[in-house]
Amino acid sequence: MATIEISRSHNLGLADAKLRAEQLAKDLEGKLGIGWNWQGDDIRFKADSGTAKGASGIVKVTSSVVRVEIDLPFLLKAMKGMISGKVEEKLDKLLA
Numbered sequence: 751m752a753t754i755e756i757s758r759s760h761n762l763g764l765a766d767a768k769l770r771a772e773q774l775a776k777d778l779e780g781k782l783g784i785g786w787n788w789q790g791d792d793i794r795f796k797a798d799s800g801t802a803k804g805a806s807g808i809v810k811v812t813s814s815v816v817r818v819e820i821d822l823p824f825l826l827k828a829m830k831g832m833i834s835g836k837v838e839e840k841l842d843k844l845l846a
Contacts, residue, residue: 752827754807754820754834760845764791764813770844771811777840778802802826816845 760767768791775786775793783800786793796806804823809816818837822830 752822752830754818754822754830754837756834756838756841757815757817758841758845759815761814762845764811767811767813767816767845771809771816774809774840774844816841 762770771793772788775784775795778784778795779786782797782802784795784797784802784805786795791811793809793811794807795809797803803825805820805826807818807820809818818841820833820837822833826833
């Protein structure tokens with residue numbers, strides 16, 4: 751598996767950062783069919799079908815940092831750079 755790891759600092763506080771992380775999860779759910787749920791301050795996600803099938807990961811939210819870790823299956827490994835770029839772009843917009 752290929753792993754993507756992205757961290758972004760923020761000044762939003764924990765509650766607002768969690769709301770924005772949830773926006774990201776809902777967007778991915780709608781576009782890629784990724785299922786997700788909160789576990790404490792973390793969002794765990796997994797794609798059981800669709801274009802992202804086999805991808806899974808976690809969005810760790812703290813009062814000052816949002817960290818995204820994505821495990822890509824072999825079939826998506828070639829798209830790692832593009833996927834990473836899209837996630838970085840989305841995180842930058844959400845945390846601005």
